[in-house]
Amino acid sequence: xxxxxxxxxxxxxxxxxxxxxxxxxxxxxxxxxxxxxxxxxxxxxxxxxxxxxxxxxxxxxxxxxxxxxxxxxxxxxxxxxxxxxxxxxxxxxxxxxxxxxxxxxxxxxxxxxxxxxxxxxxxxxxxxxxxxxxxxxxxxxxxxxxxxxxxxxxxxxxxxxxxxxxxxxxxxxxxxxxxxxxxxxxxxxxxxxxxxxxxxxxxxxxxxxxxxxxxxxxxxxxxxxxxxxxxxxxxxxxxxxxxxxxxxxxxxxxxxxxxxxxxxxxxxxxxxxxxxxxxxxxxxxxxxxxxxxxxxxxxxxxxxxxxxxxxxxxxxxxxxxxxxxxxxxxxx
Amino acid sequence: xxxxxxxxxxxxxxxxxxxxxxxxxxxxxxxxxxxxxxxxxxxxxxxxxxxxxxxxxxxxxxxxxxxxxxxxxxxxxxxxxxxxxxxxxxxxxxxxxxxxxxxxxxxxxxxxxxxxxxxxxxxxxxxxxxxxxxxxxxxxxxxxxxxxxxxxxxxxxxxxxxxxxxxxxxxxxxxxxxxxxxxxxxxxxxxxxxxxxxxxxxxxxxxxxxxxxxxxxxxxxxxxxxxxxxxxxxxxxxxxxxxxxxxxxxxxxxxxxxxxxxxxxxxxxxxxxxxxxxxxxxxxxxxxxxxxxxxxxxxxxxxxxxxxxxxxxxxxxxxxxxxxxxxxxxxxxxxxxxxxxxxxxxxxxxxxxxxxxxxxxxxxxxxxxxxxxxxxxxxxxxxxxxxxxxxxxxxxxxxxxxxxxxxxxxxxxxxxxxxxxxxxxxxxxxxxxxxxxxxxxxxxxxxxxxxxxxxxxxxxxxxxxxxxxxxxxxxxxxxxxxxxxxxxxxxxxxxxxxxxxxxxxxxxxxxxxxxxxxxxxxxxxxxxxxxxxxxxxxxxxxxxxxxxxxxxxxxxxxxxxxxxxxxxxxxxxxxxxxxxxxxxxxxxxxxxxxxxxxxxxxxxxxxxxxxxxxxxxxxxxxxxxxxxxxxxxxxxxx
Numbered sequence: 001x002x003x004x005x006x007x008x009x010x011x012x013x014x015x016x017x018x019x020x021x022x023x024x025x026x027x028x029x030x031x032x033x034x035x036x037x038x039x040x041x042x043x044x045x046x047x048x049x050x051x052x053x054x055x056x057x058x059x060x061x062x063x064x065x066x067x068x069x070x071x072x073x074x075x076x077x078x079x080x081x082x083x084x085x086x087x088x089x090x091x092x093x094x095x096x097x098x099x100x101x102x103x104x105x106x107x108x109x110x111x112x113x114x115x116x117x118x119x120x121x122x123x124x125x126x127x128x129x130x131x132x133x134x135x136x137x138x139x140x141x142x143x144x145x146x147x148x149x150x151x152x153x154x155x156x157x158x159x160x161x162x163x164x165x166x167x168x169x170x171x172x173x174x175x176x177x178x179x180x181x182x183x184x185x186x187x188x189x190x191x192x193x194x195x196x197x198x199x200x201x202x203x204x205x206x207x208x209x210x211x212x213x214x215x216x217x218x219x220x221x222x223x224x225x226x227x228x229x230x231x232x233x234x235x236x237x238x239x240x241x242x243x244x245x246x247x248x249x250x251x252x253x254x255x256x257x258x259x260x261x262x263x264x265x266x267x268x269x270x271x272x273x274x275x276x277x278x279x280x281x282x283x284x285x286x287x288x289x290x291x292x293x294x295x296x297x298x299x300x301x302x303x304x305x306x307x308x309x310x311x312x313x314x315x316x317x318x319x320x321x322x323x324x325x326x327x328x329x330x331x332x
Numbered sequence: 333x334x335x336x337x338x339x340x341x342x343x344x345x346x347x348x349x350x351x352x353x354x355x356x357x358x359x360x361x362x363x364x365x366x367x368x369x370x371x372x373x374x375x376x377x378x379x380x381x382x383x384x385x386x387x388x389x390x391x392x393x394x395x396x397x398x399x400x401x402x403x404x405x406x407x408x409x410x411x412x413x414x415x416x417x418x419x420x421x422x423x424x425x426x427x428x429x430x431x432x433x434x435x436x437x438x439x440x441x442x443x444x445x446x447x448x449x450x451x452x453x454x455x456x457x458x459x460x461x462x463x464x465x466x467x468x469x470x471x472x473x474x475x476x477x478x479x480x481x482x483x484x485x486x487x488x489x490x491x492x493x494x495x496x497x498x499x500x501x502x503x504x505x506x507x508x509x510x511x512x513x514x515x516x517x518x519x520x521x522x523x524x525x526x527x528x529x530x531x532x533x534x535x536x537x538x539x540x541x542x543x544x545x546x547x548x549x550x551x552x553x554x555x556x557x558x559x560x561x562x563x564x565x566x567x568x569x570x571x572x573x574x575x576x577x578x579x580x581x582x583x584x585x586x587x588x589x590x591x592x593x594x595x596x597x598x599x600x601x602x603x604x605x606x607x608x609x610x611x612x613x614x615x616x617x618x619x620x621x622x623x624x625x626x627x628x629x630x631x632x633x634x635x636x637x638x639x640x641x642x643x644x645x646x647x648x649x650x651x652x653x654x655x656x657x658x659x660x661x662x663x664x665x666x667x668x669x670x671x672x673x674x675x676x677x678x679x680x681x682x683x684x685x686x687x688x689x690x691x692x693x694x695x696x697x698x699x700x701x702x703x704x705x706x707x708x709x710x711x712x713x714x715x716x717x718x719x720x721x722x723x724x725x726x727x728x729x730x731x732x733x734x735x736x737x738x739x740x741x742x743x744x745x746x747x748x749x750x751x752x753x754x755x756x757x758x759x760x761x762x763x764x765x766x767x768x769x770x771x772x773x774x775x776x777x778x779x780x781x782x783x784x785x786x787x788x789x790x791x792x793x794x795x796x797x798x799x800x801x802x803x804x805x806x807x808x809x810x811x812x813x814x815x816x817x818x819x820x821x822x823x824x825x826x827x828x829x830x831x832x833x834x835x836x837x838x839x840x841x842x843x844x845x846x847x848x849x850x851x852x853x854x855x856x857x858x859x860x861x862x863x864x865x866x867x868x869x870x871x872x873x874x875x876x877x878x879x880x881x882x883x884x885x886x887x888x889x890x891x892x893x894x895x896x897x898x899x900x901x902x903x904x905x906x907x908x909x910x911x912x913x914x915x916x917x918x919x920x921x922x923x924x925x926x927x928x929x930x931x932x933x934x935x936x937x938x939x940x941x942x943x944x945x946x947x948x949x950x951x952x953x954x955x956x957x958x959x960x961x962x963x964x965x966x967x968x969x970x
Contacts, residue, residue: 021802021803022790022791022803022804023790023791023792023803024789024790024791024804025722025723025789025790025791026789026790032718033722035718036718036719036722039716039718039719040713040719040722040789043712043713043716043719046709047709047710047712047713050705050709051702051705051706051709054676054680054701054702054705055702057680057681057683057684058680058683058698058701058702060684061680061683061684061686061688061698062688062690062698064684064685064686064687064688065686065687065688065689065690066687066688066689066690073621073622076621076624076685077622077624077625079681080624080625080678080681080682080685081624081625081628083624083677083681084624084625084628084674084677084678084681085625085628087673087677088628088670088673088674088675088676088677088678089670089673089674091673092669092670092673093670096666096669096712096715097666099666099712099715099716100662100663100666100715100716102716103715103716103717103718103719104658104659104662104663104715104716104717107716107718108655108658108659108717108718111717111718111721112655113652129494163488163494164486164488164489164494165486165488165489165585167650167725169793171722171791175650175718175721175722176650176721176722176724176725177650177652177721178650178651178652180585180586180651180652181488181579181585182579182584182585183586183652185651185652198791198803200791200793201793202650202724202725202726202793203486203650203725204481204482204486204489204725204794204795205489206412206489206494207408207409207412208408209793209795209796209797210408210796210797210798210799286800307407307408307409308408308409
């Protein structure tokens with residue numbers, strides 16, 4: 001069984017890789033991430049110089065090994081004090097003071113929480129074991145693991161948790177921010193370019209911390225508005241007989257006790273809202289792609305695909321599974 | 333040296349008397365009841381090697397799991413137990429007990445010219461509690477429920493709701509249990525260093541090694557109570573229903589982090605400062621030069637721990653604490669760089685002044701300087717709060733602190749193993765395999781840890797049991813895994829070399845390196861009484877003061893300060909090191925191990941939630957303490 005799940009996950013990631021997603025902090029797509037990346041490149045340059053100095057000293061020491069030394073003890077000691085105070089105190093104080101001022105007085109202004117009035121759009125993020133819930137205040141839109149934002153428009157992201165500590169992190173756009181019980185933390189996202197950016201929970205949150213991904217889609221203002229309007233709508237009713245049977249099954253098999261589908265009786269709030277499940281690109285917080293076959297395996301063997309996750313394996317006869325999948329795939 | 337082979341018959345008679353007075357019980361009983369700091373040091377050494385093997389095996393399994401994307405070597409929950417136990421083991425059961433327990437116990441009294449620690453029985457108690465706490469926490473692994481919320485053990489993940497079962501109770505109690513041992517050691521070292529030095533060794537004549545251990549001991553003494561409080565709060569939250577960390581009832585989840593890192597960051601310096609001390613012994617020995625800027629280095633060793641108490645919140649820059657708080661802690665973190673750079677340039681300059689013999693111990697110290705500077709330079713980057721917030725909880729951090737902990741703490745431990753091997757065993761190690769073991773370890777650790785910087789910047793978070801393909805992480809992870817196995821091979825080669833050398837090595841004599849400090853003035857291995865006479869000291873490099881060593885020989889001849897009339901050791905004033913009194917030292921005793929056993933019963937019953945039985949264990953502890961002190965007057969009469 002585990003080998004089977006392994007094959008499922010390997011296949012899944014090959015497909016996901018096709019999205020071209022990356023979590024590279026040094027491929028910034030926002031001015032915040034750009035500032036942080038620039039900071040790093042400068043610091044790395046300085047670090048290489050510092051390391052070169054020390055390696056140089058070690059090499060000199062090596063070359064002088066075993067031989068008769070130059071300076072007598074007194075001269076060496078006097079020079080030693082000069083070196084230790086100059087290179088060991090004065091120089092690092094100057095360099096670190098400069099670094100401190102640049103990063104902690106200037107750069108920090110853009111990477112901290114935005115002022116309350118600085119953004120037009122707010123997204124509420126809630127971390128769950130092990131998936132993300134995204135809500136757009138002022139609309140009914142609720143989605144999971146897939147976060148859409150408009151480009152070139154600062155978005156305020158307010159981060160909370162429903163259970164343990166998580167950390168919201170999309171490295172190409174900004175630094176990470178923890179989701180802590182009893183607190184609301186916020187950062188700003190301001191994508192420069194259309195694209196999909198991968199993120200991931202960055203604070204250890206239990207057994208499936210590794211599969212708590214974020215699929216962030218940055219799109220034009222118009223496309224974003226369309227998407228948001230669609231997500232705010234209630235679920236489209238089933239159009240085929242199979243899908244209708246699937247909807248009944250959703251209730252009778254117990255799915256509705258955890259999942260909500262707006263516009264139906266299903267109103268569970270434990271797992272992700274599935275009103276527009278079929279519009280999403282992945283399942284299980286980026287564990288597998290959202291295709292027919294993967295959806296089937298997610299329903300019947302989610303414990304093999306993502307061991308320890310909160311959804312039980314459902315034991316369904318193949319024809320009933322077909323009906324349920326037909327229903328879920330109609331939720332666009 | 334001549335000290336142990338004295339010319340005259342009177343001197344020989346004095347040495348024989350010392351041997352009789354300080355003789356241990358023979359056989360196993362002798363080891364179980366020993367109060368000899370050297371034997372306790374060796375017990376620590378062997379025990380911590382076992383935990384090093386366990387922590388290393390855990391690391392290798394994790395590296396095997398991460399060798400390729402979506403690997404299936406261990407289950408996610410096993411992986412969580414592995415990384416939690418790896419951290420707990422390496423910090424609490426390898427590095428601290430290896431540096432303080434093994435190196436500190438064995439060497440400190442020798443370096444300050446003492447015959448034993450200030451409180452030899454407390455020292456024995458510390459070891460047995462340490463051993464019991466290690467067995468205690470590893471019992472959980474064999475029960476299949478080892479701590480699995482990380483060594484940092486954040487709430488609410490570690491509370492009873494999200495982590496039912498005994499795993500976290502083992503963690504809480506194990507940490508407190510182990511903390512008792514470390515606290516005993518820390519108090520012991522402070523009193524020993526301040527009052528048991530040879531008369532004449534004023535503070536400014538004390539070896540830098542002792543400054544380092546003094547700093548580490550003060551650090552432990554002030555940091556550990558906070559960790560103990562933290563873990564006791566959590567134990568109460570989990571088992572009694574208090575709400576220290578329960579947000580729903582007015583508690584705070586961040587309180588755990590503040591208390592944990594108030595301990596956790598000084599802890600990092602507690603781990604590496606003893607290694608600084610080892611470096612400041614090896615460098616003078618192999619360059620035959622005194623350390624440059626001695627007073628600055630001594631102050632830096634103390635300052636690094638002191639400032640280390642003011643930086644803890646830099647572990648929490650992503651938690652949303654106020655910006656002004658972060659800036660304060662970033663500034664403090666910037667300050668802690670300065671004592672480190674002082675030491676780096678003092679080490680380097682002393683080596684640069686030339687004449688160094690790059691034998692294995694000095695090679696390890698050169699490697700240590702390289703690794704420490706690499707880890708330090710990435711450490712300075714965390715002064716930049718936005719960058720810290722970008723890379724915290726990624727493999728960039730894992731790279732940084734492994735350069736510090738493996739590179740800057742463990743490399744000097746390895747160097748120290750080679751350096752003091754002749755002193756402890758009386759045998760020389762094999763030089764060529766020693767140098768090869770260094771290069772294997774140097775290549776292995778850099779291959780293991782350097783790619784972690786890159787993969788962290790590429791976005792790989794810490795503590796993930798697997799990762800997806802197509803994110804550009806796979807090749808780096810494979811390289812790290814290969815590096816991990818090369819590192820393991822280097823460790824096997826190192827220990828194998830020492831093992832073979834113990835049986836086949838050439839006789840070392842008392843002072844094969846022309847070492848700078850007093851341990852090299854006595855025989856190898858040192859006799860149970862360490863020194864036949866209380867040594868004369870007039871500088872921090874006492875073994876290079878040949879006139880003083882001549883004076884020791886004359887003292888033995890004339891019987892001055894031989895103190896052979898009993899189990900005696902001089903005590904001095906803390907600062908000036910003037911002789912204040914001669915104290916009677918206790919003999920071996922069974923009470924420390926008995927008390928440790930009773931205490932083990934208490935902790936075992938607590939984890940089983942049998943509080944009545946735990947109370948009985950507590951009564952047994954009191955009885956053991958009473959027995960311990962019942963015998964005290966009898967011993968004191970000698």
